[in-house]
Amino acid sequence: MDRKAPDAARRSExxxxxxxxxALSLVGEVGYQRLTVEGIxxxxxxxxxxxxxxxxxKADVLLDAFTADADVEGYAAGLPDSGDLAADLKAVLRATxxxxxxxxxxxxxxxxxxxxAADEQLSARFVERLLEPGMRAYVERLRAAQEAGEIxxxxxxxxxxxxxxxxxxxxxxxxxxxxxxxFTDSLVDTxxxxxxxxxx
Amino acid sequence: MDRKAPDAARRSExxxxxxxxxALSLVGEVGYQRLTVEGIxxxxxxxxxxxxxxxxxKADVLLDAFTADADVEGYAAGLPDSGDLAADLKAVLRATxxxxxxxxxxxxxxxxxxxxAADEQLSARFVERLLEPGMRAYVERLRAAQEAGEIxxxxxxxxxxxxxxxxxxxxxxxxxxxxxxxFTDSLVDTxxxxxxxxxx
Numbered sequence: 001m002d003r004k005a006p007d008a009a010r011r012s013e014x015x016x017x018x019x020x021x022x023a024l025s026l027v028g029e030v031g032y033q034r035l036t037v038e039g040i041x042x043x044x045x046x047x048x049x050x051x052x053x054x055x056x057x058k059a060d061v062l063l064d065a066f067t068a069d070a071d072v073e074g075y076a077a078g079l080p081d082s083g084d085l086a087a088d089l090k091a092v093l094r095a096t097x098x099x100x101x102x103x104x105x106x107x108x109x110x111x112x113x114x115x116x117a118a119d120e121q122l123s124a125r126f127v128e129r130l131l132e133p134g135m136r137a138y139v140e141r142l143r144a145a146q147e148a149g150e151i152x153x154x155x156x157x158x159x160x161x162x163x164x165x166x167x168x169x170x171x172x173x174x175x176x177x178x179x180x181x182x183f184t185d186s187l188v189d190t191x192x193x194x195x196x197x198x199x200x
Numbered sequence: 201m202d203r204k205a206p207d208a209a210r211r212s213e214x215x216x217x218x219x220x221x222x223a224l225s226l227v228g229e230v231g232y233q234r235l236t237v238e239g240i241x242x243x244x245x246x247x248x249x250x251x252x253x254x255x256x257x258k259a260d261v262l263l264d265a266f267t268a269d270a271d272v273e274g275y276a277a278g279l280p281d282s283g284d285l286a287a288d289l290k291a292v293l294r295a296t297x298x299x300x301x302x303x304x305x306x307x308x309x310x311x312x313x314x315x316x317a318a319d320e321q322l323s324a325r326f327v328e329r330l331l332e333p334g335m336r337a338y339v340e341r342l343r344a345a346q347e348a349g350e351i352x353x354x355x356x357x358x359x360x361x362x363x364x365x366x367x368x369x370x371x372x373x374x375x376x377x378x379x380x381x382x383f384t385d386s387l388v389d390t391x392x393x394x395x396x397x398x399x400x
Contacts, residue, residue, distance in 0.1 A: 114317035162367035194394015
């Protein structure tokens with residue numbers, strides 16, 4: 001048995017975590033444009049070759065750092081389904097309000113979103129890795145509610161999901177309004193009141 | 201009578217237009233970070249003191265350049281009101297799809313939006329001068345429809361306006377989906393079907 005392998009794996013995992021933490025804190029401080037692989041390496045206490053061995057660019061480090069986040073992994077498991085669509089959506093959106101108010105989460109996410117808005121290549125990967133899995137979780141939860149008869153058959157779950165999520169994203173990204181529980185509750189209530197099946 | 205005054209006014213207006221065109225074309229080419237008052241002055245064929253006489257910063261030039269645009273002034277006059285809410289919203293959103301597909305409009309607007317996403321001070325002015333007047337025009341059109349009995353009394357026009365407009369803005373800014381007439385028509389149909397008064 002080779003006893004070194006597990007130690008090496010633990011060391012790698014420690015370096016990987018340190019690199020992720022360095023990338024997320026640095027991009028929040030200096031912005032995406034001024035973030036460099038050298039800067040990440042210095043803060044993480046590793047050589048830059050260690051980073052280049054695993055990731056071709058700073059964008060790849062950042063996207064992996066975000067994806068390693070528990071909330072993003074949470075999306076892959078889908079939204080909660082208690083059988084009460086309104087309660088589930090409100091709970092998830094309230095948790096999202098908390099998350100987006102947390103500076104440690106917000107600063108790097110905003111830096112990446114702003115850079116993605118300007119840079120088409122980066123945004124394609126940002127969408128694929130982060131935005132689309134989140135949206136898909138909402139679409140699937142709405143489709144399940146539709147199958148359960150909670151929302152009407154004529155509703156397109158994708159359009160419905162965008163009508164619930166995009167006002168939140170837009171308020172956050174462009175700072176067009178407050179992000180409060182009362183706002184997200186209203187979004188859910190307004191959408192669901194409209195999407196309820198009507199007695200025929 | 202002083203015959204020079206009208207000539208001076210015409211020259212000023214010509215310079216102002218040249219400065220706006222230079223600012224809008226340059227920011228689309230180099231991005232907001234690398235845009236400078238010197239660069240705008242050089243392209244417009246004026247001295248940079250001419251710009252500083254009228255505007256304190258590049259952000260002010262850009263915001264005025266956008267606001268001078270006919271479509272933004274159009275918002276101040278409100279959305280069309282033919283008495284058919286669905287037709288009016290679809291027409292305005294289809295025109296917006298065309299506008300956001302036009303590279304001459306899109307590139308500078310995107311540069312400014314991306315910079316605003318990262319810069320809180322800039323975004324406050326971007327919202328006040330551009331985003332909020334547009335949103336308000338939708339809110340007022342929805343409120344008029346509510347008074348005419350086209351949408352139900354329980355609907356909050358502000359939330360409803362965000363549910364129609366933000367999915368469009370989000371798809372455009374983060375490139376999360378296609379901007380087609382079929383998408384904007386769906387948004388209008390889905391929202392209005394939900395917001396129609398129900399027979400009691």
